[in-house]
Amino acid sequence: MHTALCDELGIEFPIFAFTHCRDVVVAVSKAGGFGVLGAVGFTPEQLEIELKWIDENIGDHPYGVDIVIPNKYEGMDANMSTDELTKMLQSMVPQQHLDFAKKLLADHGVPVDDADNNALQLLGWTEATATPQVEIALTHPKVKLIANALGTPPADMIKHIHDSGRKVAALCGSPAQALKHAEADVDIIIAQGGEGGGHCGEVGSIVLWPQVVKAVAPRPVLAAGGIGSGYQIAAALALGCQGAWSGSQWLMVEEAENTPVQQAAYVKASSRDTVRSRSFTGKPCRMLKNDWTEAWQAEGNPEPLGMPLQYMVSGMAVAATSKYPNETVDVAFNPVGQVVGQFSKVEKTAAVIERWVQEYLESTSRLEELNASV
Amino acid sequence: MHTALCDELGIEFPIFAFTHCRDVVVAVSKAGGFGVLGAVGFTPEQLEIELKWIDENIGDHPYGVDIVIPNKYEGMDANMSTDELTKMLQSMVPQQHLDFAKKLLADHGVPVDDADNNALQLLGWTEATATPQVEIALTHPKVKLIANALGTPPADMIKHIHDSGRKVAALCGSPAQALKHAEADVDIIIAQGGEGGGHCGEVGSIVLWPQVVKAVAPRPVLAAGGIGSGYQIAAALALGCQGAWSGSQWLMVEEAENTPVQQAAYVKASSRDTVRSRSFTGKPCRMLKNDWTEAWQAEGNPEPLGMPLQYMVSGMAVAATSKYPNETVDVAFNPVGQVVGQFSKVEKTAAVIERWVQEYLESTSRLEELNASV
Incomplete structure (x- = not known):
């Protein structure tokens, strides 16, 4: 599953793992994927501590930081504290x-x-609060990608990230949004189908992915929404994507901070x-x-x-x-995609990556055999 | 894309085309796919006329008939006329x-x-009205498959179809429904994701298909919901399906009865x-x-x-x-899946099949090259 994008980022597998746990970021990148830390919820000071810890533990591997800058809100003044x-x-x-x-x-x-x-x-839910997060991230040389989870980042921010030698990614739920990203010079488009955990649109991945690939070609597209196995990554690459962006799976790894009660709810x-x-x-x-x-x-x-x-x-x-994660799962915020239905156990992060690679090879070998037998 | 199921049915490509137009059934089967006539809306007498026409025009190719038998309705007596x-x-x-x-x-x-x-x-929307349709279909030797669009067919109907040497297929929107079909000895499970036109559930194809494949293995599964290109068929086969079930695309072929105004609405x-x-x-x-x-x-x-x-x-x-298809598109019933966003023109049926095969080969060749370049 090694695509051109892997060479650009210096990774082995185009498996992008979104997570709020620094341990997962490190484990994914060390296993050959690309860990991305979700920065929402961190003050700039906390974020600095997380990134420093990642730097010290990730070896020579690259990683990314995910921020949330929605479109402007009504009545909001950019100069407000x-x-x-x-x-x-x-x-x-x-x-x-x-x-x-x-x-x-x-x-x-x-x-x-x-x-x-x-x-x-x-x-981290507004431009005013996300901008300092970007500034912190750009002081860490192993951060190779800044992703925006909601909308096209402001032009000056994209330029600033590019000037520092990093790539910019942004999520979208329609070809029209993807085109807007591409016109703003976002490097990597993440097409998230309605199956995905977190913010998502209504169009399913099987329909959305190829539409976005076609709309922004030859810009690389990552497939999101419904990624929880190597079979699904094979489907994504068959549809022209250059890799996969996943989130839900990383709630179900030993390195995650989620408690056994939360993980049991997902199972x-x-x-x-x-x-x-x-x-x-x-x-x-x-x-x-x-x-x-x-x-x-x-x-x-x-x-x-x-x-x-x-x-x-x-x-x-x-x-x-x-404060009471085990007792409050019935009223807590548990963002997760429809792939939750596939989860049966908690695994080590490295074991997930290895499994996905094996499943991918199983999938593509089956297709090769079909073609060979004609 | 030739799978084991193709040999069982005597077809070249596992492309199943659901349509209400007999001309499309004939064109699909003659082009190497498998046309399936939707029987809802036909009286037994009308259905006999349609199937006779298909028999006379389809050559030696097989085809199928799709009926609708939902679960029992409250207060309904099976003996009612x-x-x-x-x-x-x-x-x-x-x-x-x-x-x-x-x-x-x-x-x-x-x-x-x-x-x-x-x-x-x-x-055709009840067991009382669908049963005579099945009886008619079974008098036509080239009908090799009876599909039920909604729920598991009654046990006696499945046995009756099997005894006549035909296969039974049934649509589902969850692994639980798929298992129910398999336990009733339905031969082919059609897993339809929420993207699909017509009756569908909420789970997206990219998540649903592999779950159903796993649930009923080694029973063959057809991928439905989001099929509108050979790329999407490659994704379906990568996920373990043995073929694809499509409907929306066949509204957009020259052989279809849809008017140019309706087709323009889809474009x-x-x-x-x-x-x-x-x-x-x-x-x-x-x-x-x-x-x-x-x-x-x-x-x-x-x-x-x-x-x-x-x-x-x-x-x-x-x-x-x-009666006024061109003037009433704003209040008419226009069932179609999310793939409608891919449609840009009306094509000949044979050209669609050929295009899909080419796209499939393009997709699988790209995957083979990726594996070869590692």
Whole structure:
């Protein structure tokens, strides 16, 4: 599965692993893939600590950092400080929504204290908060890629990243978005089908991937949404992609911070147990269906706000549930794709990469034999 | 792309083409694929005429017939005649729904006459109406496959088809449904992802296909939902399927009965312009978004009834719009999958098959080169 993109980035396999755990980043890159650290939720200071740790443990391997810069929000001034921004957004949240969320948590035995409620709930979800993350990332020479999970990064940021010798990647859910990325000179387009965990559109991967490949050719495209085996990577490469971008699988490795209770919830779930819900971020985002997601779409209850306002409500839930990860899985934020239905056990990261490579070879060998037997 | 299943059916390529047009059935089978005539909507007498025509024109090639036998409906007696059944169902439809549908059609300049309203609206949508279709099909020796589009066929019907030397296929949208088919001794499992036109589930093809392959191995699986090129067939075979089941593409061939206005609507549509709607059949069914689908999901309007009751309402729309196909595309039933976004022109059926084979070879050659260059 070694494609041209592998040579450009100095990796063996075009397996891009999105994760919030530095240990997974290191394990993936050391196994021949490309680990990408999700920076949302880290202050610049925390991010610096994570990247320093990665640098010290990853050897000579490259890795990436994923940030979230959505399109501009209404009424937002680019010169506002993060504190001013948070204050302004907090003032826009209806009390009804906060009360509903607090009651939902209380009904599930999740205590909310004032610190959760006042927690800085915007870390990395806006240009104002993502820009310092990029600055930190660019001081780390082994960071070879900055990816944006939502929308086309601003032109000056793309130029800045290019000037520092790094590549820029961006996710998309339609050929039109892909073209916008390409016109802004994004180097690598990540086409994420509706199966994917986290923010995603409605068009399925089997339809989306080849459309994006065609729209931006010869720019390299990574396949996202439904990657959880080497068979699926073979399908992605058959459709013209140069590699695969995966997230869900890395919740299910020994190196991940997820607890056994969370991982058991993923093992139990079928592919029908996820839902595209606006209940955490305000934009459609695929996650495990649970009492929180059901409550926010039940008739008569408040409707989720837009992004980033909904996060001013759900941030409280995320802060409160993260303290009791084993007890609160029914109201916690569990982003995961439909591949969750494939998971049966927790593996070592290196074993996953090795398995995927073997499955890929099994797949492509079968195709070669079919062609040879004609 | 020649798989073991091709030898069992005596075909060159495992390309299964679902269509309501007998000309397309003939053209696909003559080009090396396997045409399948959708029998819904035909009386037994009409079906006999269609199959006789196919027999006379298809040469020595095999073909299939697709029927629709959903799970049992509440309150339905298997011994009821079609007329009794229709009468009973009509009595269960709220007047509000009929009035809403009539007004919607009138607002779009579509006249509804009493014949439309009283038209037999259940042709082939129940066991009572599908069974005679199967009996007719089994009198035609070139019919080698009976497929059921919705649910596991009744055990006695499967046995009857097997005894006559034919194979049985059935669609599914989850591994659990696939297992149910396999346990009932369905020979070929068609795994249809949420991208597909017509009735479909929510799980995307890239996730669903390998799960179904694994669940029913070594029983052959056909990939459905998102098949519109040889690249997508290569992906399906990479995921372990033995062939591909396609429907949307065959609306866009010269041999199809669709009018240029309808085909222009498909060319114009992107993959985001379809919707899973209950507004025609009562079950989630993917189709072009239009004024009819939007109206049935707008707040304050009647909600679609279940199957088959909703069809007692929409049947009137289908009958009325079919008389003016060019003027009524905005309220007509246009089932199509997300691959609609790939369509740019109308082709000859044989040219589509040839193109798909070439694309498949391009795809698999690229994979072979990648493996060879390591």
